[in-house]
Amino acid sequence: MIKSLLRQGEMAVLLAVALVILPLLLFLPPWLPMLVLSMLALRGALLHRQAVLPSLYLLLPLLLLAVGGLWLSLNTLVGREGGAALLILLLGFKSFESRQQRDWQVLLALGFFLAAMPLLFDQSPLAAVWLAISLLVLTWAMLILSGEMVEGSLRSAMQALALSLPLMLVLFVVMPRLPGPLWSMPHDQHVAGTGLSDSMEPGSISQLVQQQEPAFSVVFAGQAPAVSEMYWRIMIFDDFDGRRWQNVRGLSSETVQWQGGRLVSYSLTGKPSKSRLPLLEYTVTAPAGGVLEPGNLFKLARDGDELFRFQAQSLLAAHYRTVLSRADQDFYRHLPPGNPASRQLALQWRAQGGDGAGFVRAALQYFRLGGFSYTLQPPLLNSEDGIDQFMFSSRQGFCEHYASALAFMARAAGMPARIVTGYQGGQFNPVGQFWQVKSSDAHAWVEIWLAETGEWLRVDPTAAVAPDRVTQGVSQSIPAMQSQLPGLGRSMPSWLLRVQQNWQAAGFAWQQWVVGYDAGKQLNLYRWLGLGEQVDSGAVLRAVLIGGGLACLPLLLLWRRQCAQSPLQQGRDRLVQVLAAMGIMVVDSDGPLDILNKVRRLPEPDYRQLKALLKEYAAMRYRQPVPQQQARQWLRRVKAFRPGRQ
Amino acid sequence: MLPFRKSLQRWLLSRLPLESAGRLGQKRIYLLPTRFGLLLLLVALAVWVGALNYAVSLAYALAFWIIGLMLLAVLMAYRQLSGLHWTVLPGEGVFVGQSADCRIQLGNDSALARRLQLRAGQEGEPLSCLLAAGSSQSLALPLLLARRGRHAYPALQLWSTAPFGLMRAFAWLRPDGHVLAYPLPVPDRERNDLHSEQGCGRQSGDDEEDFSHLAEYRQGDTPRQIAWSVLARRDVLVSKRFASQPRGQSIRQLAWQDYPATVDVESRLSRLCWRVQQCEKAGQHYRLHLPGLLIEPQPLQRELALAALAEFQLPS
Numbered sequence: 001m002i003k004s005l006l007r008q009g010e011m012a013v014l015l016a017v018a019l020v021i022l023p024l025l026l027f028l029p030p031w032l033p034m035l036v037l038s039m040l041a042l043r044g045a046l047l048h049r050q051a052v053l054p055s056l057y058l059l060l061p062l063l064l065l066a067v068g069g070l071w072l073s074l075n076t077l078v079g080r081e082g083g084a085a086l087l088i089l090l091l092g093f094k095s096f097e098s099r100q101q102r103d104w105q106v107l108l109a110l111g112f113f114l115a116a117m118p119l120l121f122d123q124s125p126l127a128a129v130w131l132a133i134s135l136l137v138l139t140w141a142m143l144i145l146s147g148e149m150v151e152g153s154l155r156s157a158m159q160a161l162a163l164s165l166p167l168m169l170v171l172f173v174v175m176p177r178l179p180g181p182l183w184s185m186p187h188d189q190h191v192a193g194t195g196l197s198d199s200m201e202p203g204s205i206s207q208l209v210q211q212q213e214p215a216f217s218v219v220f221a222g223q224a225p226a227v228s229e230m231y232w233r234i235m236i237f238d239d240f241d242g243r244r245w246q247n248v249r250g251l252s253s254e255t256v257q258w259q260g261g262r263l264v265s266y267s268l269t270g271k272p273s274k275s276r277l278p279l280l281e282y283t284v285t286a287p288a289g290g291v292l293e294p295g296n297l298f299k300l301a302r303d304g305d306e307l308f309r310f311q312a313q314s315l316l317a318a319h320y321r322t323v324l325s326r327a328d329q330d331f332y333r334h335l336p337p338g339n340p341a342s343r344q345l346a347l348q349w350r351a352q353g354g355d356g357a358g359f360v361r362a363a364l365q366y367f368r369l370g371g372f373s374y375t376l377q378p379p380l381l382n383s384e385d386g387i388d389q390f391m392f393s394s395r396q397g398f399c400e401h402y403a404s405a406l407a408f409m410a411r412a413a414g415m416p417a418r419i420v421t422g423y424q425g426g427q428f429n430p431v432g433q434f435w436q437v438k439s440s441d442a443h444a445w446v447e448i449w450l451a452e453t454g455e456w457l458r459v460d461p462t463a464a465v466a467p468d469r470v471t472q473g474v475s476q477s478i479p480a481m482q483s484q485l486p487g488l489g490r491s492m493p494s495w496l497l498r499v500q501q502n503w504q505a506a507g508f509a510w511q512q513w514v515v516g517y518d519a520g521k522q523l524n525l526y527r528w529l530g531l532g533e534q535v536d537s538g539a540v541l542r543a544v545l546i547g548g549g550l551a552c553l554p555l556l557l558l559w560r561r562q563c564a565q566s567p568l569q570q571g572r573d574r575l576v577q578v579l580a581a582m583g584i585m586v587v588d589s590d591g592p593l594d595i596l597n598k599v600r601r602l603p604e605p606d607y608r609q610l611k612a613l614l615k616e617y618a619a620m621r622y623r624q625p626v627p628q629q630q631a632r633q634w635l636r637r638v639k640a641f642r643p644g645r646q
Numbered sequence: 647m648l649p650f651r652k653s654l655q656r657w658l659l660s661r662l663p664l665e666s667a668g669r670l671g672q673k674r675i676y677l678l679p680t681r682f683g684l685l686l687l688l689v690a691l692a693v694w695v696g697a698l699n700y701a702v703s704l705a706y707a708l709a710f711w712i713i714g715l716m717l718l719a720v721l722m723a724y725r726q727l728s729g730l731h732w733t734v735l736p737g738e739g740v741f742v743g744q745s746a747d748c749r750i751q752l753g754n755d756s757a758l759a760r761r762l763q764l765r766a767g768q769e770g771e772p773l774s775c776l777l778a779a780g781s782s783q784s785l786a787l788p789l790l791l792a793r794r795g796r797h798a799y800p801a802l803q804l805w806s807t808a809p810f811g812l813m814r815a816f817a818w819l820r821p822d823g824h825v826l827a828y829p830l831p832v833p834d835r836e837r838n839d840l841h842s843e844q845g846c847g848r849q850s851g852d853d854e855e856d857f858s859h860l861a862e863y864r865q866g867d868t869p870r871q872i873a874w875s876v877l878a879r880r881d882v883l884v885s886k887r888f889a890s891q892p893r894g895q896s897i898r899q900l901a902w903q904d905y906p907a908t909v910d911v912e913s914r915l916s917r918l919c920w921r922v923q924q925c926e927k928a929g930q931h932y933r934l935h936l937p938g939l940l941i942e943p944q945p946l947q948r949e950l951a952l953a954a955l956a957e958f959q960l961p962s
């Protein structure tokens with residue numbers, strides 16, 4: 001009996017760990033979780049037949065073989081992927097080495113640890129649901145392994161998790177978070193980021209625009225700026241090879257004088273790509289957690305692609321004044337040979353316009369009136385004289401074509417110029433009261449340095465070609481996009497829009513309060529709850545005591561319901577008390593009839609009432625099992641019994 | 647496991663009074679994590695450190711959920727023992743070398759089933775029991791008695807790791823009870839036959855089929871002889887007499903002095919013990935003579951005689 005129970009417990013453990021590692025199929029090379037899952041299945045079959053386990057001499061070489069295969073396919077045994085892969089492999093082999101209950105407990109504990117692995121790759125609400133399912137099956141297996149009956153064990157497991165949920169929530173909110181990592185781990189190189197790439201060439205942004213991934217979300221303190229003012233800077237490209245723009249130099253320092261502008265405070269949450277996060281033009285002081293790089297770019301102090309949130313203030317539409325040395329000016333004017341027609345046109349604009357501002361006016365006018373069109377599918381340009389071809393024949397392109405062309409023209413006209421990439425615009429979500437910026441908002445524009453005022457001037461040629469782009473977003477400015485991206489077009493019915501907004505808002509709340517719950521959020525919450533001005537030991541202690549006390553309330557209820565004395569015993573104790581108060585002593589060995597004998601002298605109504613109660617007591621006391629419902633009703637009647645008050 | 651565990655336990659036990667019944671409460675129940683519980687705590691710690699390092703918010707949830715489960719396990723394991731009634735039952739004597747039972751009754755008057763384990767001392771073989779709500783059950787722990795005499799019940803450890811196996815709630819009991827180990831019977835046919843001239847008859851002849859008459863009850867009549875129907879009807883004690891039963895008159899003498907001085911104490915006791923057994927089996931009346939002690943035929947004579955032999959010349 002006990003043996004067969006234990007065997008069920010072992011089966012439950014195998015089943016639970018198999019379920020736990022299931023999501024890793026998505027994140028690891030699939031052959032590995034498949035291998036481990038089939039090992040677990042094989043172990044289950046051996047268990048069922050009570051067959052002999054393979055010897056250690058067979059297992060060890062196999063393990064080495066598998067680790068070798070792992071090394072060949074991942075090139076690493078540490079870090080997020082390598083570590084998770086190695087752990088599940090060990091789990092598979094440990095199952096073949098599990099004989100006693102203690103081994104199975106180790107396996108189960110390993111299962112609890114492995115439940116954390118998928119979270120390293122994904123922290124969506126779906127991952128949270130899977131975590132809850134994993135915990136449920138693990139707890140269930142734990143119950144069966146420790147000898148609980150299989151019947152009702154799933155219910156017990158659910159109850160246990162439900163009871164420990166409030167404790168978990170309190171600790172989750174209250175336990176101090178660290179602002180940075182304890183140690184840094186090597187990051188997986190081959191995981192492609194969804195962000196902007198390191199260089200810009202025709203096609204690099206238009207590819208990105210076709211994805212609908214959320215890029216980051218923003219909450220403005222107070223009035224939000226106009227959409228056309230939202231330029232989110234991420235990277236600067238300063239070198240052109242005739243086709244591709246790259247960042248070669250990366251200024252080591254710059255001295256900036258900001259002039260004018262309107263102060264806007266905002267908080268931004270997003271996943272950094274290569275440690276970079278967007279900044280609203282122009283953010284004057286570096287947000288906490290990173291540094292401001294020359295060119296008004298934000299670089300995080302730490303590596304990693306975990307969600308990051310920061311608060312920042314920007315001077316909207318300020319003048320970006322800085323001094324460029326002779327050498328710097330030459331650097332920003334450098335061009336490869338080629339594109340003679342464009343060079344000539346640039347010089348012409350310069351001559352017409354007189355100064356830098358005049359050049360910009362002339363250029364924008366050319367783009368506006370020159371028959372250019374804004375499209376995601378421009379004809380291919382050849383690599384020789386690509387700018388000439390774009391400016392004079394094809395005249396179709398996306399923001400990267402226009403930015404590239406304008407920066408070329410400015411340089412050709414002898415003006416320092418560079419390309420800025422990032423995002424432009426965003427959509428307001430009225431449900432969650434935040435701005436969502438998606439990858440489809442990716443954008444590129446140009447900065448030209450005006451020698452007269454010493455100012456980097458933002459010039460967006462795309463805005464001249466397709467003014468809707470900067471005021472209403474890409475889907476409104478490219479007719480083809482409306483059919484291509486059904487979620488964005490004008491044709492979207494309002495209910496669908498509402499659903500989408502609600503979904504986004506839920507995602508935002510999840511991101512802000514669960515995934516992005518960090519030291520900063522925690523401090524705000526502590527202050528808001530009045531627990532303390534700092535998350536120090538005193539405040540944490542207070543919070544744990546108060547929160548823990550609240551979280552234990554359900555436990556208390558359970559205690560009262562299940563561990564209290566049975567109603568029969570309680571009722572008898574109460575009767576003994578009542579009688580003692582009237583001078584009638586009842587001892588423990590007295591049965592119902594003895595008690596009845598002792599109360600003969602009570603007034604008639606009391607006696608009759610008591611007799612009925614005791615008769616029922618006797619009837620229930622010697623029934624197996626005791627009818628609980630009836631016993632509780634009886635207890636209520638006992639409590640209502642007040643002798644001498646008729 | 648711990649170096650000071652033994653002395654800690656001795657101190658713990660010395661604080662406990664000998665009791666014949668009791669109810670487990672807060673003062674008596676101790677809680678410690680099991681090995682598995684410690685392992686799971688370690689896992690929670692590892693997940694927490696990982697969550698700190700990688701800033702994985704949901705991993706915090708996992709770590710804290712495990713902690714929550716541990717806390718719940720503490721409460722639930724405590725609940726297994728809390729409020730449990732226990733009563734010591736008297737032990738039945740056995741002969742040296744046989745296994746005696748240390749008997750204890752557990753009562754559960756709560757509305758919750760309990761899964762308990764009981765063992766003698768620290769190393770004994772554990773005994774499991776599942777105590778349904780509102781039920782009671784008596785358990786018998788086998789004790790191997792190697793010497794004759796009175797053996798006090800050992801200290802008992804009652805524990806439960808239910809329902810998760812993460813926490814162990816335990817309580818020590820010092821039951822006020824004992825069990826007697828009678829001397830090992832050694833056959834002594836010679837002396838048995840010597841005194842069996844009355845024909846320590848064949849049992850077949852002793853039964854009711856040879857009923858002769860009813861007579862007044864005499865000290866020493868066995869319960870088997872009492873005419874219960876008469877007692878019930880007329881409230882007088884009357885014994886049945888049997889035709890083939892001359893033993894009522896013949897009383898066999900089992901004496902310490904039956905043996906020469908060269909025979910040592912234990913051998914004498916063992917032989918006397920065997921003879922007491924034989925008489926009891928045959929339904930023969932007997933009288934046991936020990937130095938300073940005489941046991942006449944009387945109710946429960948067997949128990950008295952064997953107890954006297956068991957405790958002979960031993961400090962009680």
